[in-house]
Amino acid sequence: MMDNALYRRVQEAAAALRERLGGFQPQVALILGSGLGGFAAELSDTIEIPYDQVPHFPVSTVEGHAGKWVAGTVEGCPVLCMQGRFHYYEGYSMQEVTFPVRVMGQLDIGTLIVTNAAGGIRRTFQAGDLMLIEDHINWMFNNPLRGPNVDQWGPRFPDMSQAYDRDLLACAEKVAAENGIAVQRGVYIAVPGPSYETPAEIRAFAKLGADAVGMSTVPEVIVAKHQGMKVLGISCISNMASGILPQPLSHEDVIRTSRQVQNRLTSLVRGVLKELRR
Amino acid sequence: MADYAAKIAEAADYIAFRAQVKPTVGLVLGSGLGDLADKIDVDAVIPYRDIPHFPVSTVAGHRGELVIGRLQRCPVVAMRGRLHYYEGWSMADVVVPVYVMRRLGVRVLILTNAAGGLNPDFSPGQLMLIRDHLNLTGANPLIGPNDADLGPRFPDMSQAYDRGLSEGLAQVARRLSIPLQEGVYAGIDGPNYFSKAELRALLFMGADALGMSTVAETIAANHCGLKVAAVSCITDMANPDLFEPPTHELVLEMAERVKPMFMELLTAFVGELGEE
Numbered sequence: 001m002m003d004n005a006l007y008r009r010v011q012e013a014a015a016a017l018r019e020r021l022g023g024f025q026p027q028v029a030l031i032l033g034s035g036l037g038g039f040a041a042e043l044s045d046t047i048e049i050p051y052d053q054v055p056h057f058p059v060s061t062v063e064g065h066a067g068k069w070v071a072g073t074v075e076g077c078p079v080l081c082m083q084g085r086f087h088y089y090e091g092y093s094m095q096e097v098t099f100p101v102r103v104m105g106q107l108d109i110g111t112l113i114v115t116n117a118a119g120g121i122r123r124t125f126q127a128g129d130l131m132l133i134e135d136h137i138n139w140m141f142n143n144p145l146r147g148p149n150v151d152q153w154g155p156r157f158p159d160m161s162q163a164y165d166r167d168l169l170a171c172a173e174k175v176a177a178e179n180g181i182a183v184q185r186g187v188y189i190a191v192p193g194p195s196y197e198t199p200a201e202i203r204a205f206a207k208l209g210a211d212a213v214g215m216s217t218v219p220e221v222i223v224a225k226h227q228g229m230k231v232l233g234i235s236c237i238s239n240m241a242s243g244i245l246p247q248p249l250s251h252e253d254v255i256r257t258s259r260q261v262q263n264r265l266t267s268l269v270r271g272v273l274k275e276l277r278r
Numbered sequence: 279m280a281d282y283a284a285k286i287a288e289a290a291d292y293i294a295f296r297a298q299v300k301p302t303v304g305l306v307l308g309s310g311l312g313d314l315a316d317k318i319d320v321d322a323v324i325p326y327r328d329i330p331h332f333p334v335s336t337v338a339g340h341r342g343e344l345v346i347g348r349l350q351r352c353p354v355v356a357m358r359g360r361l362h363y364y365e366g367w368s369m370a371d372v373v374v375p376v377y378v379m380r381r382l383g384v385r386v387l388i389l390t391n392a393a394g395g396l397n398p399d400f401s402p403g404q405l406m407l408i409r410d411h412l413n414l415t416g417a418n419p420l421i422g423p424n425d426a427d428l429g430p431r432f433p434d435m436s437q438a439y440d441r442g443l444s445e446g447l448a449q450v451a452r453r454l455s456i457p458l459q460e461g462v463y464a465g466i467d468g469p470n471y472f473s474k475a476e477l478r479a480l481l482f483m484g485a486d487a488l489g490m491s492t493v494a495e496t497i498a499a500n501h502c503g504l505k506v507a508a509v510s511c512i513t514d515m516a517n518p519d520l521f522e523p524p525t526h527e528l529v530l531e532m533a534e535r536v537k538p539m540f541m542e543l544l545t546a547f548v549g550e551l552g553e554e
Contacts, residue, residue: 091422141416194420195497198435200410200462204483248434 006095006102007150009056013099014106020049021071021107026080028276029104029229030269031220033116035258036236037083039266043072051084054103058086058096075270077277080109089194089215094144098223105153105227111168111276112224113232113269117258118212119197119241119249121205122186125212127240127257130183130264132172133164133233136218137189137210144219145226154226163225168232168272175271181264186211188235190218199243213241232272236261282370283425285331289374290381292330293355297322297346301355303551304379304504305544306495308391308511310533312341312358314541321347326359332378333361333371344375350545352552355379364469364490369419373498377428380502386443386551387499388544389508392533393489394471394516394524396481397461402515403536405543406459406487407447408439408508413493414480415467420501429501438496443507450547456539461486463510465493474518481518488516509543511536 024047032039040046049069051057067084086097104112120129149156169185176183189210191197197205197213205213212235224231238257239249294300299321307314326332326342334342342359349356361372379387393406400406424431451458464480466472468490472480480488487510499506513532514524 089418089421192416192418192421194424194431195418195433195500196435198410198412198438200412200484204412204485207483242434242436248436249432250434251430251432254432 004148004150007152010099010102010106013054013056014103016055017049017069017103018107021047024071024078026071026078026107026109027278028077028079028111028113028273029109030079030081031085031112031114032081032083033085033216033236035117035238035255036115036262036265038259038262039269040070040081040083042074042266042270043070043079043081046070046072057099058092075274075277077273079273080104080107085216087216088140088142088192088219094142094146094219097219098144101220101223102153105229109229111230113234113272114217114220115234115236115265116214116217117238117254118188118214118235119239120212120237120244121202121241122211123244125184125237125240127237128261129237130181130261130268131186131212131235131237132169132183133188133235134169134185135187136163136221137187137208138218138222139189140192140218144223154228158226160225163221163231164233165230168230171275172232172268172272175275176268179267179271181268183268188217188233189213191215196249197242202241202243212237234265234268236265283427286374286377286381288330289332289378293324293344293378293382296324299346299348299353300383301346301353302383302385303352303354303548304384304387305354305356306360306387306389307356307358308360308491310392310530310537311390311540313537314544315345315356315358317541317545318345318347318349318354318356320345331374333367333374350549350552352548354548355382355384360491362490363415363417363467363494369417369494370422372494373419376495376498376504377502380504384504387504387506388548389492389495389506390540390544391489391491391510392513392529393463393487393510394514395487395512396477396516397486398517400459400486400512400515402512402532404457404459404512405536405540406461406510406512407444408463408492408510409444409460410439410462411493411496412462412464412483412485413497414464415493417467419494419498429503433501435497435500438500438506439508440505443505446550447507447509447547450550451543454542454546456543463492463508464488466490471524472516477516477518487512509540511540
């Protein structure tokens with residue numbers, strides 16, 4: 001499997017990134033979701049690397065997604081942020097969507113904090129809530145691990161019984177409690193998009209046990225787990241899902257609410273990074 | 279993506295060149311319903327194969343032509359024969375006609391199909407007004423770069439089937455004493471019929487009927503700002519506990535029996551739209 005083309009591309013991208021990072025070794029990687037890119041401003045001693053300067057990188061197309069790596073230090077913890085991510089609905093293959101996570105693994109980063117904007121399904125949620133992801137449902141009808149397995153990365157059949165690390169969840173809940181940040185816990189269901197869901201679909205997802213719905217995260221988490229990374233997932237409930245409230249959904253509302261939540265998300269992630277730093 | 283819009287424009291330009299009538303209502307005629315096109319006061323009949331970039335249907339019981347003219351004085355374009363995902367078309371191909379109709383000036387899209395009934399209150403031969411759908415095809419016609427000239431990146435689907443149009447259709451049915459069920463249509467990819475376990479799962483998820491079309495067209499229509507009304511002909515019962523496997527012949531036979539009532543309903547409804 002050493003000839004695997006994807007494996008080679010990941011190696012080359014990681015090598016280029018490592019060169020740009022100099023001696024900087026990130027401990028935690030963060031994926032900043034829709035409207036949540038502002039977290040990158042928390043970093044000090046930053047190095048910015050636009051995606052288009054890394055070999056084999058796709059370029060993000062969605063409004064609200066900038067498209068660059070930002071490396072730096074937060075609360076003494078060296079981190080590497082993805083400001084902007086690749087979505088399946090943009091037409092990328094699952095391998096492209098998860099390419100950056102492969103690169104993170106190649107850079108020996110052991111922990112991934114993944115954030116997203118999601119629609120609230122559980123009726124007790126409201127726009128602006130933060131939800132710690134305790135599990136997910138892959139409703140994308142696709143999987144980034146289809147194809148030959150690269151054994152250097154991980155097993156053919158990765159376990160998903162604890163996709164979201166229990167210790168990280170407990171850590172995030174402790175930080176939230178200490179800082180007076182209200183957090184929910186729930187199951188995230190990922191759909192292909194890009195059209196928003198119908199009310200009938202949201203009712204079905206509720207019956208299946210989903211608490212929030214979005215168009216990202218799950219492929220990234222599958223790949224992170226495949227290569228043995230520990231994952232913390234945080235959804236910003238940017239709106240209530242279709243049919244829960246009377247008004248139609250708009251991407252503008254999603255971006256606006258995400259920005260409002262940003263301060264609380266920032267405090268939460270800062271606190272978690274403080275706990276994680278070695 | 280600019281290519282896609284250019285293809286849509288070329289197809290629409292060709293159709294507009296062949297037809298005098300400028301349609302405002304689009305009709306997609308599902309399995310066995312093609313004869314509704316015979317009620318149209320025809321201006322032009324254009325085989326799909328003549329239209330640039332138009333995909334051509336292969337399934338039995340589906341002819342492939344656009345019929346343009348007036349139905350009850352309302353200027354319409356009817357698709358006699360539709361494209362299905364299971365035939366191997368991409369979702370983007372399946373919805374080409376929707377964008378072409380929009381480009382021709384259509385504002386209201388009426389979708390029809392043959393569907394299996396899941397709701398135990400239904401029986402074969404009934405009509406069901408589609409109130410909402412479940413997209414279980416695993417695909418979406420909008421995956422890929424978005425062309426903002428066609429519609430928004432993230433279209434709202436909270437009222438995918440227009441409430442006003444649906445109410446109008448229900449009223450026409452009442453006036454004509456045509457029984458009309460209502461429910462949620464589950465769109466699957468097919469082409470195999472569903473297993474009993476799959477049917478039970480669909481029932482659990484809130485589906486009232488299932489079929490292999492319509493969902494992609496509805497998503498595209500909402501993307502480009504078309505109002506949608508849709509009716510299923512329940513051709514067989516997909517009740518997992520009293521299950522007789524459907525055959526395509528059976529589906530067509532039942533569609534044939536329901537046809538007069540279905541045509542009466544749609545004709546009267548289009549007539550009302552024409553008066554607006």
